[in-house]
Amino acid sequence: MSTVSSPTRPARVARGRPAGARLQDWLPRLVLSPSIAISLFFVYGFMIWTFVLSLTNSRMLPSYDFVGFAQYARLMTNERWWVAATNLGIFGGLFVVICLGLGLLLAILLDQRIRQEGALRTLYLYPMALSFIVTGVVWKWLLNPGLGIQAMVRGWGFEDFTFNWLTDPDMAIYTLVIAAVWQASGFVMALFLAGLRGIDDSIIKAAQLDGASLPRIYWRVVIPCLRPVVFSAVMILSHIAIKSFDLVVALTGGGPGYATDLPATFMYTHAFTRAQIGLGSASAILMLGGVLAILIPYLYSELRSRKHG
Amino acid sequence: MDNVIRRRTPAARLARALLLTVLILAALFYLMPLVVMLLTSVKPLEEIRAGSLLALPMNPTFSPWVKAWGEACTGMRCDGVSVYFFNSIAIVIPAVLISTTVGALNGYALTKWRFKGSELVFALMLFGCFIPFQVVLLPMAQTLGWLGLASSRAGLVLVHVIFGIAFTTLFFRNFYVAIPNELVSAAKLDGAGFFRIFWRILLPVSAPIIVVSVIWQFTQIWNDFLFGVAFSAHDTQPVTVALNNLVNTSTGVREYNVDMAAAMIAALPTLVVYVLAGKYFVRGLTAGSVKG
Numbered sequence: 001m002s003t004v005s006s007p008t009r010p011a012r013v014a015r016g017r018p019a020g021a022r023l024q025d026w027l028p029r030l031v032l033s034p035s036i037a038i039s040l041f042f043v044y045g046f047m048i049w050t051f052v053l054s055l056t057n058s059r060m061l062p063s064y065d066f067v068g069f070a071q072y073a074r075l076m077t078n079e080r081w082w083v084a085a086t087n088l089g090i091f092g093g094l095f096v097v098i099c100l101g102l103g104l105l106l107a108i109l110l111d112q113r114i115r116q117e118g119a120l121r122t123l124y125l126y127p128m129a130l131s132f133i134v135t136g137v138v139w140k141w142l143l144n145p146g147l148g149i150q151a152m153v154r155g156w157g158f159e160d161f162t163f164n165w166l167t168d169p170d171m172a173i174y175t176l177v178i179a180a181v182w183q184a185s186g187f188v189m190a191l192f193l194a195g196l197r198g199i200d201d202s203i204i205k206a207a208q209l210d211g212a213s214l215p216r217i218y219w220r221v222v223i224p225c226l227r228p229v230v231f232s233a234v235m236i237l238s239h240i241a242i243k244s245f246d247l248v249v250a251l252t253g254g255g256p257g258y259a260t261d262l263p264a265t266f267m268y269t270h271a272f273t274r275a276q277i278g279l280g281s282a283s284a285i286l287m288l289g290g291v292l293a294i295l296i297p298y299l300y301s302e303l304r305s306r307k308h309g
Numbered sequence: 310m311d312n313v314i315r316r317r318t319p320a321a322r323l324a325r326a327l328l329l330t331v332l333i334l335a336a337l338f339y340l341m342p343l344v345v346m347l348l349t350s351v352k353p354l355e356e357i358r359a360g361s362l363l364a365l366p367m368n369p370t371f372s373p374w375v376k377a378w379g380e381a382c383t384g385m386r387c388d389g390v391s392v393y394f395f396n397s398i399a400i401v402i403p404a405v406l407i408s409t410t411v412g413a414l415n416g417y418a419l420t421k422w423r424f425k426g427s428e429l430v431f432a433l434m435l436f437g438c439f440i441p442f443q444v445v446l447l448p449m450a451q452t453l454g455w456l457g458l459a460s461s462r463a464g465l466v467l468v469h470v471i472f473g474i475a476f477t478t479l480f481f482r483n484f485y486v487a488i489p490n491e492l493v494s495a496a497k498l499d500g501a502g503f504f505r506i507f508w509r510i511l512l513p514v515s516a517p518i519i520v521v522s523v524i525w526q527f528t529q530i531w532n533d534f535l536f537g538v539a540f541s542a543h544d545t546q547p548v549t550v551a552l553n554n555l556v557n558t559s560t561g562v563r564e565y566n567v568d569m570a571a572a573m574i575a576a577l578p579t580l581v582v583y584v585l586a587g588k589y590f591v592r593g594l595t596a597g598s599v600k601g
Contacts (some may be wrong), residue, residue: 062451141345142341227372
């Protein structure tokens, strides 16, 4: 301790040591202990519990008849699961890429000293404050062929205009992409804008002195500086994609048929409405695996960059 | 940044105009669904069937809002979304207050009273931010049953507190880590205790992060659907679940205007918070992602 020079120190220590001071030493741990217990039980314990359930043949109610990895084997031969997993690939991939592209574009354009920047930023970002249920309800209305966008454009005189993705099993998955991009791309814009504001001006000035054109400066100098932001954004967006549940429920209900099922809706349907708790648990564990596959490289690089920086 | 097109050559002016056009088109894209939602919610049904999405209402009426609030059918019951709106409020308020308080104390203990393993404790808790909640649904349902909290608002409060603490702890921990330790050490030397230091030194400077945490938790819990649909009964549903039921109730004529009014009602609280405190909302969103 660096407080040895303090003359009052020894007396105080001697006086306060017995009960009060020891309590003070333990108080922080005492305050944290309920949260630690909650985390151990409700997060880690529940993960293990779900894993255990995934090894049983639980149907309507949890049972503890162990069947090994049979539920996972069933999952691998379940066509609906593969539709859900493929959908997540399509939905997640497009959602992440379009959000990144749109977010970056808007951020760069907004960064050109636009007088109305504050107002525009507010407009781009407000969907993020909404519930995915609200987003789903609104887009379901906009995309319904009879009275929505299709009808509106036909009313303008384009009689052959067709935009009936919501009712088309092959295209319905893209309606999820549209609604999700609408909701989250403004947020990605905000991330990029913060990143752009953090870039050292002198790098850009130096490039300008070298006679580089504006697009070239952005492509070669600015965007590479945004790498960490891209990384975080990909992380957050893929996380949103894997968790997507409410949007599907509200916008397509997983339909037509089960054409727009995602793992999250698959899990819920099987565990809660189709009395397939074992199978539902197995799908939940695979979802967790998906999240970990994204999270671990992210955390790894975060820790590494922190050590170097 | 200083790389702005400053010379007002015709080309530069054209570029500027193009830039503004793109930005305004984007704004219209984001704005359009909200505008359509509002317009549809004040149109009579005949006008909706006859006219186009963006047409202004010729006979604006507030009755869809009245119906959505007090009469529309959500599943079995037909008394609007008002009951569920108040359910959401009754769930959100205690859950936000408790999770923020616990998060503040956790963040404080983890940064100003470090002990062996405190970083590990933080990492352990942080993981709770990332799990897909599907992985806890089934055990949670069973545990709530054991606790006698199945399908109750108190049960939903508990669930939101449990899974909110990871986020609030992260917010406060990252905020308190930036506050110099000297003040706290000096107070410790003067014999001030754990709670006294928190109350006198940390809490007075915590206003911004409290706002961030409250707004984040409020938005998350208000907008939650998964826990709401899994752990509630008819009379304890939050408003998001009721809205989904209302829109998907298949009896009678589809009343799009009532659907949209109900969606507006469900969306208004978080929209108002966003308009009033957008800055803090963004900070909450980015708190976990952009490490300072």
